[in-house]
Amino acid sequence: MSISRIAVVYYSATGNVASMAHALARGARESGAEVIVRRVAETASREAIAANPRWQQFLESSSDEIATLEDLRWADGLAFGTPTRFGGPASQLKAFLDTTGGLWFSGALASKVCTSFTTGSTPHGGLESTILALNNHFYHWGSIIVPLGYLDPHVARVTGNPYGASWVSRSGTPPDDACLEACRLQGLRLAQVAGRLSGSE
Numbered sequence: 392m393s394i395s396r397i398a399v400v401y402y403s404a405t406g407n408v409a410s411m412a413h414a415l416a417r418g419a420r421e422s423g424a425e426v427i428v429r430r431v432a433e434t435a436s437r438e439a440i441a442a443n444p445r446w447q448q449f450l451e452s453s454s455d456e457i458a459t460l461e462d463l464r465w466a467d468g469l470a471f472g473t474p475t476r477f478g479g480p481a482s483q484l485k486a487f488l489d490t491t492g493g494l495w496f497s498g499a500l501a502s503k504v505c506t507s508f509t510t511g512s513t514p515h516g517g518l519e520s521t522i523l524a525l526n527n528h529f530y531h532w533g534s535i536i537v538p539l540g541y542l543d544p545h546v547a548r549v550t551g552n553p554y555g556a557s558w559v560s561r562s563g564t565p566p567d568d569a570c571l572e573a574c575r576l577q578g579l580r581l582a583q584v585a586g587r588l589s590g591s592e
């Protein structure tokens with residue numbers, strides 16, 4: 392198995408997905424992978440952001456670099472995170488993904504290993520549909536989708552979402568330790584699978 396390069400790319404307005412992204416990155420690093428964490432550019436208006444103090448505060452405090460297409464090209468394994476918005480990915484992440492046409496056309500994204508994670512405010516508000524919608528991009532890219540699965544007892548017994556790590560944020564509560572552990576496991580699995588595949592080329 393060779394050392395894999397992992398890019399964790401996310402959108403977050405109020406910080407929940409950001410916390411999950413960094414927990415996933417920790418898991419990937421445990422496998423020895425080289426890991427970068429990137430957030431996609433904010434596209435909402437200043438007025439909309441200023442109307443929500445948590446949104447404003449997150450944007451002002453985040454030190455994560457903005458994602459570029461070069462980050463995707465660089466990585467062997469990619470993890471994408473987004474809040475669930477009306478049962479699907481946030482438009483900010485979708486806007487970034489919609490700039491990957493050139494990479495897709497050149498085949499640069501084919502055979503990369505991809506995984507997804509999300510958070511919503513209710514358990515049946517579309518967590519799985521968001522992950523499945525993100526995964527649609529990977530079919531088009533020709534990538535290899537790595538779900539979290541029920542491989543680890545923590546997921547089977549505690550968090551229970553094999554599609555990808557997810558968090559139900561009641562009244563904005565940040566991800567708890569159980570959720571962050573599921574994220575860590577997802578990052579570890581992504582890096583291990585990416586390492587096996589990149590070593591076999």
Ligand SMILES: Cc1cc2nc3c(=O)[nH]c(=O)nc-3n(C[C@H](O)[C@H](O)[C@H](O)COP(=O)(O)O)c2cc1C
Pocket residue numbers: 402403404405406407408409473474475476477478479510511512513514515516517518560563
């Ligand atoms: C415009 C909008 C739409 C949302 N739609 C959903 C939804 O469909 N289902 C759900 O469970 N939560 C929904 N939420 C709640 C967010 O997904 C939730 O607060 C999430 O934890 C925020 O993540 P963040 O802190 O990384 O921005 C929505 C929030 C906003 C602002």
